Amino acid sequence: MLQNLVRDFAEREVMPRSAELDEKAEFSHENWEGMARLGLTGIGVDPAYGGSGGGFRQSSIAIEEMARADVAASVTLAAHLGLGLETIARFGNEEQKQQYVPSLASGKGIAAWALTEPGSGSDAAAMQTTATRRNGSWVLNGSKQFITNAEVAETLVIFANQDRSIGYRGVCAFIVPAGTPGMQINPQHNKMGIRASSTCEIVLDDAEIPAANLIGEPGMGFRYAMDILDSSRISIAAQCVGIGQAALEEAVRYAQLRETFGRPLAHHQAIQFKLADIATGVHSARIATMHAATLRDQGLPFINEASMAKLLASENCNKAAYEAMQIHGGIGIFKESRIERIFRDARVTTIYEGTSEVQRMIIARQVLGQYPV
Template identity: 50%
Template sequence: MLAKTVQDFAQDYLAPMAPILDEREEFPMENFHRLASMGLLGITIDEKYGGAGGGFKEFSIVTEEIAKACGATSAIYGSHIGLVLQSIARFGNEEQKSRFLPPLIDGTSVGAWGLTEPESGSDVASMSTTSTSGDGLYRLNGTKHFITNGDVADTFVIYATQNRELKSKGVNCLVVDRNTPGFQTIKQDGKLGMKASSTAELIFEDCPVPEKNRLGEENTGFYSAMQILESSRIAIAAQSVGIGQACLEAATNYAVSRKTFNNPIASYQAIQWMLADMATEIDAARLLTRRASILKDMKEPHNKEASMAKLFASESANRAATKAVQILGGYGYFKSSHVERYFRDAKITEIYEGTSEIHRMIISRSIINQANNN
């Protein structure tokens, strides 16, 4: 029922708007508000805070259907729930959850999550943004980079270190309001894909943040960030499955209608094998994603499984996008085909929330550690 409801909405409303928003590079605020009105911004969040309940299985189902229709909207959605709401719901106290979650769930506020920096991507512990405490405040100084929703968000979850020499042991997680003095955002234009999702640089200049806005205990921010990333990668896997499925359907529809030498190109083995590979990989990616989401919902270890799902799904989506363009030929190279947009949108899934190389490292470490402990 959930999948069908979201699928109908996504195909009827999100899909027709996707190429227009992509062309304009315009944040789809109307999409965001419609998702809120359907209760979809509250998935995974307790009903006592206005949430819709459910778990990561439901979150991944919704994300896949949104991504199939509009990759940019799925990026906005995934970051808002998987990073921002999850950070507050899992590490905030009761007062913080009651204060921050309702406006993020009802669509009044857009959330952004600030971890990445110009000189600190995969090496999170080397962040240079600082939080100096005193007089009941933290003073933030530094810059965050490539932050999804950053140009339009009102509520920001920011990670900053109290002492760079402490590396992972000196990081705090703070909730920052857009109107805080000394805080500004600069939109980062010129992306290859996901053009309708906002990406921004965040600049903090002696920015005061109340101590009551710290999520979790002092100096535990690095560990909370790693836990959030561990589960949010399931959403990127689901996003990748959605993009891959869109590629498969577009390529199949074209192959059965396009004729060469008086025959549909779907009758040729070369095309059939590409479609078979696409379908098999996408289905496998979906099953890996479901397994990771179920483990997360059961509160079982899922770090390796989430990385496997994210790695395989993202690379499968990119292979599917390449094959879709190839099947459509010259038409696939133009925006009117939609697969051109899928091709551009797919690439980032191999980069954000852990590159493919990082996930191969996580998976291999898990395998080796298990062998050493046997």
């Protein structure tokens, strides 16, 4: 039911304008408003705070279907749900939930989540942004980069260190409303792919926020961030499944329409093998993703499975896009062919929200712990 609902919306309203939005590198408020009307912006959020209920299985279905139509729309939704909104809903106090969650869950506002800095990506504990107590408030100084949704966000969750001498133990998480004096948001342009999503640098110059905007306990921000990333990898895996599915459909369609040597490409065994491999990879990634989502929803250990799903799905969608472009041949490198955009959009998935190398480190650590000698 949910899958059919989202697919119908994505095919009718999102897919037709995706090429133009990509060309213009333009965020689509229409896509966002459509997702909000369907209740997608509040999936996984307690209805008591205006959410749609459900869990990671439901959000994975929605994100996959959106990614199948437009990866930019899906990453906007994934960052909103799995990062910014999830942090406040999970670790915020009752007052913070009442104040911020309803607007975000309804889609009236968009959430952003700012962890990455110019000098700290995978090594998040090396962040340089500082938080200082001053006259009963918190004052933030530093910069963030590659922050999804920052330019269009109503509410941002920003991580900063109150004492860099103790490393990650000094990191705190803060709610920072859009328009806070001292916070400047600079759009980052000329991305290779996912061009219609908002990606920004954030500069904090004595940005002052109330003491009440601290999320949870002081010094617990790094743990909160890692917990959130463990879960959000499921969302990115779902996005990758959607990318892989789109690549598969484009490859199958073209292989049946294009003729070489007097017959359709699809009748050549070499092409059939490629299609079989793409389809098998997409299916495997979807199973792994939904398994991780089910474990997460049931409160069972899921970290290893989430990293496996993210690794498998991101690597696979890049392979799917590569092979689908190979099937298209020369026409595949032109923008008139949808696979050109799919190919560009897929590339970043093995980099953001934990590189493939980081996923392998996490998986290896878990495996070594499971089978001690």
